[in-house]
Amino acid sequence: MTKAGSPKPRASLRRALRIKPDFAEAHDNLGSTLHDLGRLYEAEASYRRALEIKPDYVEAHNNLGSTLQNLGRHSEAEASYCRALEIKPDFADALNNLAVLLYAQGKSIAALNIIKTIPADQRNGTSQKHLR
Numbered sequence: 001m002t003k004a005g006s007p008k009p010r011a012s013l014r015r016a017l018r019i020k021p022d023f024a025e026a027h028d029n030l031g032s033t034l035h036d037l038g039r040l041y042e043a044e045a046s047y048r049r050a051l052e053i054k055p056d057y058v059e060a061h062n063n064l065g066s067t068l069q070n071l072g073r074h075s076e077a078e079a080s081y082c083r084a085l086e087i088k089p090d091f092a093d094a095l096n097n098l099a100v101l102l103y104a105q106g107k108s109i110a111a112l113n114i115i116k117t118i119p120a121d122q123r124n125g126t127s128q129k130h131l132r
Helices: 007-019 024-036 040-053 058-070 074-087 092-104 108-115 125-129
Strands: none
Touching: 007 024, 024 040, 024 058, 040 058, 058 074, 058 092, 074 092, 092 108
């Protein structure tokens, strides 16, 4: 089994992008691979390219938010999560990520209100922990 961060999947994604440079999903997947490798600025660029191609790509907005959050750019991360939720209000990944971000910023009431809107089976471990 090949790991996402190994050269083989990265090479496959880059090859796909050479063939079809406007393939938003490949840019998003490359961003996720780069994020996992800790190459956050490159991941950010890949997500932003995916969003240039497909502005309403909810997963790319959420993934960009996660990368921005890891870079300490919290207001930009919040904006990315909120944009994902404008497109798909019940997107559990973005709801979880936004709640965790708000909680980390000391906005616990806002975070808890968001967590309560997420079906219990779709809450991630971090957001679920904050309900206790």
